[in-house]
Amino acid sequence: MGQGGEPRRVRAHDGELGAAVARAQEGDEAAFAVAYRLVQPALLGYLRGLVGDDAEDVASDAWLEIARDLGRFKGDGAGFRGWTATIARHRALDHLRRQKVRPRSSVLEQDVLELPGPHSTHDQALESISTEAALELVGGLPRDQAEAVLLRVVVGLDAPSAARVLGKRPGAVRTAAYRGLKRLAKQLGVQGVTDDGPRTLGESK
Numbered sequence: 001m002g003q004g005g006e007p008r009r010v011r012a013h014d015g016e017l018g019a020a021v022a023r024a025q026e027g028d029e030a031a032f033a034v035a036y037r038l039v040q041p042a043l044l045g046y047l048r049g050l051v052g053d054d055a056e057d058v059a060s061d062a063w064l065e066i067a068r069d070l071g072r073f074k075g076d077g078a079g080f081r082g083w084t085a086t087i088a089r090h091r092a093l094d095h096l097r098r099q100k101v102r103p104r105s106s107v108l109e110q111d112v113l114e115l116p117g118p119h120s121t122h123d124q125a126l127e128s129i130s131t132e133a134a135l136e137l138v139g140g141l142p143r144d145q146a147e148a149v150l151l152r153v154v155v156g157l158d159a160p161s162a163a164r165v166l167g168k169r170p171g172a173v174r175t176a177a178y179r180g181l182k183r184l185a186k187q188l189g190v191q192g193v194t195d196d197g198p199r200t201l202g203e204s205k
Contacts, residue, residue, distance in 0.1 A: 011078065011156050013038050013077070014076065014077030014078050014081075015077060016034070016038065016077070017034075017035060017038045017039070017077030017080060017081070018076040018077035018078075018080065019031075019077075020032070020034040020035040020038065021035050021070075021073065021077065021080050024070060025070055025071060025073070032067070032070070035080070036063065039080070039081060039084050040059070040063075042081070042154050042155045042156060043059060043062070043084055043085065043088050043155065044056070044059050045135060045150070045154040045155075046085060046088065046089075046150045046151065046154050046155050047059055047062075047088055047092055048135055049135055049138050049139070049146060049147075049150040049154065050089070050092040050096075050147070050150075051092050051095055051096065054095060057095075058088065058091050058092050058095050059088065061091045061095075062084070062087050062088040062091045065087050065091070066083075066084055066087055069087075078157075078158075078161065079161075081155060081156065081157060081161070082157055082161040082162075082164055082165055085151060085155050085157065085165045086164070086165045089147075089165060089166075135150075135154070137184045137187055138150060138180070138184070140183075140187070141180045141183060141184070142180075144166075144176045145176045145177070145179050145180030145183065146180060147166060147176075148162060148166070148173050148174075148176035148177035148180055149177050149180040149181060149184070151165055151166070151173075152173075152177050159173050159174045159177070162177075
């Protein structure tokens with residue numbers, strides 16, 4: 001069992017990120033560079049999952065908008081990650097529309113997404129999957145599942161923050177991430193992400 005923990009590592013910098021954003025909002029360009037450095041790798045990973053090789057271009061567009069609207073942002077480091085992911089997602093969807101590439105949608109699964117899903121064990125599994133594994137495998141998932149996994153694993157958002165980015169309820173995002181993770185686990189041959197429900201409630205919150 002690998003340590004993984006990439007979302008935790010992302011979240012570990014939230015205090016530093018929040019402070020940098022606050023200074024950047026007062027016009028400190030060096031602080032903006034710090035915020036960029038802390039957010040960009042995860043944001044790029046998320047965009048790679050959405051638009052593939054065009055991720056760098058879409059990220060550049062997103063950062064122009066982030067810089068322009070920075071004064072309007074209110075919140076802490078975790079909030080900033082969610083806000084930047086929302087902007088990046090809008091830019092990615094614009095890009096896909098311009099290319100006339102339809103994002104894969106799974107309308108048929110919408111009703112299934114309303115079902116509550118067990119989430120303690122899958123939250124722990126989300127902590128252990130690596131960004132590389134997620135990006136490699138996520139292309140084969142339905143779009144809603146892929147985005148939920150990317151936001152939870154790569155960007156390190158919690159379910160409510162990911163739900164705000166996607167415009168869905170947290171329960172729907174948890175279920176989509178759970179279904180996506182189960183499918184990834186099957187591809188990876190991983191045991192332990194099951195339908196049996198939580199095995200331990202210790203880490204659920």
